[in-house]
Amino acid sequence: MDARPTIMVTNDDGIDAPGLRALIRVLVSTNLYDVRVCAPDSEQSAVSHGITWRYSVSAKQVDIDGATAFAVSGTPADCTSLGLSKALFPSIPDLVLSGINMGSNCGYHIVYSGTVAGAREAFFNDVPSISISYDWVGGISNVNDYTLSAEACLPIISAVLADIKNQTYPGRCFLNIDLPTDIQNQKGYRLTTQGKSIYKMGWRQVTSGLPGGKMSSTMTMDVNSSSSPETYSSAVPAGKLLFTREVNAAKFDENDVDFQSLKEGYITVTPLNGLSNAEAECQTFFKAWLPSVPERSASSAL
Incomplete structure (x- = not known):
């Protein structure tokens, strides 16, 4: 029986995407993890957290060295859900990784992102997860940058798995990691918050x-x-x-901590959860506003 931690990898760029393949190669090369893959069979960028409901999805086994892999005719959220269900794999993984995405996912783009949705779906199912994106810029970036990005994430992956094993890892969030364009000269990790870019x-x-x-x-x-x-x-x-x-x-503005830090060359690490709560001043406004609605409605009808 394999005693190594199990990592399941998904993405939104598709099973053949170079970011996904680089992440798998780096994970497999460590020989520290049992690597599984459940990823879309075609590109699913910007599908957000869409799921397939009225139709069946198909899964086809794909040959990827060192991993057990399936290509699925569904969204990233579908892939994560199926991969966690025990219908495809015999057990639930210790950690889900979604990426490496071609393009960053900061600010409000987190809502659009299929990559982030792949990790969020794991969060919904109480499985620790990380979404990973590389700030690809055409004419500057190259395919090897995905490998450097994956290697830069290994210490975080290792630390998360250690805390999971020790039962000290928080279950109330998942992580969103963005890696800078000049990954070879990255400035290290920076804890950030989701901005509004x-x-x-x-x-x-x-x-x-x-x-x-x-x-x-x-x-x-x-x-x-x-x-x-x-x-x-x-x-x-x-x-x-x-x-x-x-x-x-x-x-964007200077308060967009994730976007600004990424552009400054840092690897941004942003804890997220499944909810988008309104800001405090909105809660304050509606606390006074809601009780007055019946009275205002009656007076406007006169």
Whole structure:
């Protein structure tokens, strides 16, 4: 019987994504972990915490050296849920890792992220988890940066598993890790909080579409990028208008601790939970506002 800790890996970029493969190779190379993989069979970027409900999903075993791996026709949350269910693997893993994502996941983009959802689903099922993203920049980053990112995360992974074994690891959160573009010269770990940074997006009418619902990686959410979404010659159905998203501007401020720290070259470590509570001043406002609603409604009807 294998006494090593069990790690299950998922992602949102798909089973063949270089970030996922680099993370698996680094984990396997340590020979310290029993590595399992349950990842989408195609790209699922920016699907957030969507789940498959009305249809079945398929799982196909995939050959990945040193790991037991399955490609699943579902979302990252589906993959985590299936991987934890004992329907696919014989036991529940000690730790779930989701990533390494192509593109950072800070601020409000955490809500959109399928990578973060893969870890959040484990949190919902009381299994410790970490989402991992690399701040890929086109023309600067290269595939080897994923390996460096995975290696940089090994001390955190080891420490988390040690605390799990000692029953000292907190169960009220999961971790979101973002690694800087210049990972080779990273400045170390920094504990951060989720900020409010976001890339504001608009819509542009197009004359051809993306067949089969193909998605662009979150890497393309770069306001400085001159690239445009790939287009195809598929005709627009009669009577329908076709639109595609485009990035208009980035919105952030100096209080966005995760985003700013990442841009300064730190590996950001942000504890998250499954809830998005309103800020204190909103709670204060509505505490006084809600009791007055019936009276205000009655007076407005006069």
